[in-house]
Amino acid sequence: MKDQTTIKLKEIGLKVTPQRQAILKLLEGNQTHPSAERIYSEILRQFPGISFATVYNTLSKLVEAGEIQELDIDPNKKRFDPCIKSHYHFYCKVCGKVFDIVFDNPFPLEIKRIDGHRVDAIQLNLKGVCKECKRKR
Amino acid sequence: MKDQTTIKLKEIGLKVTPQRQAILKLLEGNQTHPSAERIYSEILRQFPGISFATVYNTLSKLVEAGEIQELDIDPNKKRFDPCIKSHYHFYCKVCGKVFDIVFDNPFPLEIKRIDGHRVDAIQLNLKGVCKECKRKR
């Protein structure tokens, strides 16, 4: 009777609550790179009464556990990505959407050391105007 | 009688004020990647009475003019870099310092288009624990 969310939460060592399951389900396979606020308002529809603090706390724990990744690409707010595999992002200054980007000759994102510093994560961020927004002008 | 800051400001089309000159001088060759708050408090020492809004406004104009660059690497605040040439950054999660990084095989930061999107800027951000902070543990 254990679904994927239950398994994941137990693996991480978190208590299994309906709120957390809803958050995990929303994020699973989600490629919109939602902000905390966005996640909150989406969850709210199917889960009236959930508080922002719960969403915030859960996201923090998931990031800490390495289950999801926090992106610093949107100048205005933090964005979250359930995909922790190496890939790049494009941020549209006009609409604020974040797109996944794949290069033919990928930059190596597995660097572990540089100049004596310990590298834990690498983010390659492209910024500009997306296809859609370009068209509308 | 025209110094470098005067020339730069006129080039950009901004009025030349002592406040702006002080900000430009502080940034010139500055490799600490300061935040707006940091710039404000540094300027304050040599320029009592300057307001944060002035610093903020000037930084905005300089970014808009392409004279300096805004970095989205510090999760907590915006950082500014007077060097607009292609280079990478390392952010230390412990002390918050931002270091310039140079690779042997640099990733091309001159891409202008990808997936139909127009690319205006690329930032390659590395995060982890810096040499110094590693040593202290």
Added chain:
DNA sequence: ATAATTGCAAAAGCTTTGCACGGAA
């Protein structure tokens, strides 16, 4: 003269925290 800039203060956003109650283990 006139249009831009400054300083002050307040507002706006997003993020984070404290705490009492309730629920998972």
Added chain:
DNA sequence: TTCCGTGCAAAGCTTTTGCAATTAT
């Protein structure tokens, strides 16, 4: 039972804005 998690509300920070007085051109 014992802690952890939730919800509510407030606090904290950084960023942004409005406006009257001042200054550069």
